[in-house]
Amino acid sequence: MTLPDAESLIAKLAGQIQREAGPSIALVGIYTGGVWIAERLHQMLRLSPPIGTIDVAFYRDDFKRTGLRAGVRPSDIPFQVEDAHIILVDDVLYTGRTIRAALNEIFDYGRPASIRLAALVDRGGRQLPICPQFVGAALEIAPDESIELRRDQSGRFTLALIAGST
Amino acid sequence: MNADLQISAAGKLQHLLTIEGLPPEILLQILDTARSFVSVTEREVKKVPLLRGKAIFNLFFEPSTRTRTTFEIAAKRLSADVVNLNIATSSQSKGETLLDTVANLTAMHADMFIVRHGESGAAHLIARNVGPDIHVINAGDGRHAHPTQALLDMFTIRHYKGGFHNLRVAIVGDILHSRVARSEIHALTTLGVPEVRVIGPRTLLPRQVQNLGVHVFHDMDAGLKDVDVVIMLRLQHERMNGALLPSAGEFFKSYGLTPEKLARAKPDAIVMHPGPMNRGVEIDSAVADGRQSVILPQVTFGIAVRMAVMGILAGN
Numbered sequence: 001m002t003l004p005d006a007e008s009l010i011a012k013l014a015g016q017i018q019r020e021a022g023p024s025i026a027l028v029g030i031y032t033g034g035v036w037i038a039e040r041l042h043q044m045l046r047l048s049p050p051i052g053t054i055d056v057a058f059y060r061d062d063f064k065r066t067g068l069r070a071g072v073r074p075s076d077i078p079f080q081v082e083d084a085h086i087i088l089v090d091d092v093l094y095t096g097r098t099i100r101a102a103l104n105e106i107f108d109y110g111r112p113a114s115i116r117l118a119a120l121v122d123r124g125g126r127q128l129p130i131c132p133q134f135v136g137a138a139l140e141i142a143p144d145e146s147i148e149l150r151r152d153q154s155g156r157f158t159l160a161l162i163a164g165s166t
Numbered sequence: 167m168n169a170d171l172q173i174s175a176a177g178k179l180q181h182l183l184t185i186e187g188l189p190p191e192i193l194l195q196i197l198d199t200a201r202s203f204v205s206v207t208e209r210e211v212k213k214v215p216l217l218r219g220k221a222i223f224n225l226f227f228e229p230s231t232r233t234r235t236t237f238e239i240a241a242k243r244l245s246a247d248v249v250n251l252n253i254a255t256s257s258q259s260k261g262e263t264l265l266d267t268v269a270n271l272t273a274m275h276a277d278m279f280i281v282r283h284g285e286s287g288a289a290h291l292i293a294r295n296v297g298p299d300i301h302v303i304n305a306g307d308g309r310h311a312h313p314t315q316a317l318l319d320m321f322t323i324r325h326y327k328g329g330f331h332n333l334r335v336a337i338v339g340d341i342l343h344s345r346v347a348r349s350e351i352h353a354l355t356t357l358g359v360p361e362v363r364v365i366g367p368r369t370l371l372p373r374q375v376q377n378l379g380v381h382v383f384h385d386m387d388a389g390l391k392d393v394d395v396v397i398m399l400r401l402q403h404e405r406m407n408g409a410l411l412p413s414a415g416e417f418f419k420s421y422g423l424t425p426e427k428l429a430r431a432k433p434d435a436i437v438m439h440p441g442p443m444n445r446g447v448e449i450d451s452a453v454a455d456g457r458q459s460v461i462l463p464q465v466t467f468g469i470a471v472r473m474a475v476m477g478i479l480a481g482n
Binding site: 055057058059063064066067068070071072073074075076081104105107108109110 | 178195198199202204205206209211213214215216477478481
């Protein structure tokens, strides 16, 4: 299948957020792809609060099965979460479990006024009642395939389909 | 006391008993994970749900304030249930053996034991006798090892010095009785510190300590010259049998860290101490409370490092 151009999907997301979300928002990206996209959106939308970054490792629901992987990055939300209007950003939305973990983590920083979800790609397959408000593209991806956001040295984004992994 | 007991066939850390024999990758994984836990402890809710439903037993057969408390805080910040056993008032004083105590606690569904014991090898003995899902952390055994103290010291060094590869580190004082020194020497050499020095009187240095890959000094002025990190050790009166030292005052004169002696080190050298400090015995108050002291940050980092060790073990 031909994958859409990641750069135009980000432009599309930026347009949606600008139209519907208004100026008083703060972005929180989920490592790794979500942080890249949040950084780009932050530039494009000229937002003033710095972006937050989250590694959901300490909130995952599969800790008992997989343990703690190496390379956990520190989460950091450098703005006041209390009463903030937050847009949570991820690259690929699938089961919704990562988003559940990220929501729980954000609430440990404070009680936001609202959280909305932006995803570059929604590949369906949800296992939790989680629904994005801003989507770059909805794609049908087979369960044994995965989709990955890549960033080259010049900072340009592309999407890649990976077979045989979950 | 081999590393096999600590590392599973799949290469995962099962127990943390000693630094000796652990590969640098495991030490670095612990330090990297601890960095993420430092940011947790700076938030409004200083807790993550990682160890929800796990029962952790603090088994302290020897007095300790800082280590026991930081393990307790670390476990609570991981959402585990913590039970502190005051061994002096427990069945041990009625004659129960160490392994019987552990068997009884296992029957209460313990998931992890944190063990401090006056005998070298106590944590190993427990680790050898628990089921495969139970993890043991050595919180200090006799003169042998105190791995989490060494790890938090490595975290502190990396925090202030950015890495390990260009450093000169001096460990000063009562090396002979110090499990901290032994664990630190293993950690520093494993992580690639090119020059580790030990400084102390002959009577307080283990024989053949140079076989651990360290440079031996008996003179503070020579030993501290151009070092980046000074680790002071506590003079362990309670572990000394016989006359190893003329007096605490004599010791201070030769080996106590004063501002004048510290001036031999690099101007940006940091001063560390595992605590509890004997002011005026191994360290002068002007140094302990001075600009180069990172003794209190060590305590804070100790919580994050112990969270990392518990988090990694519980998931393996």
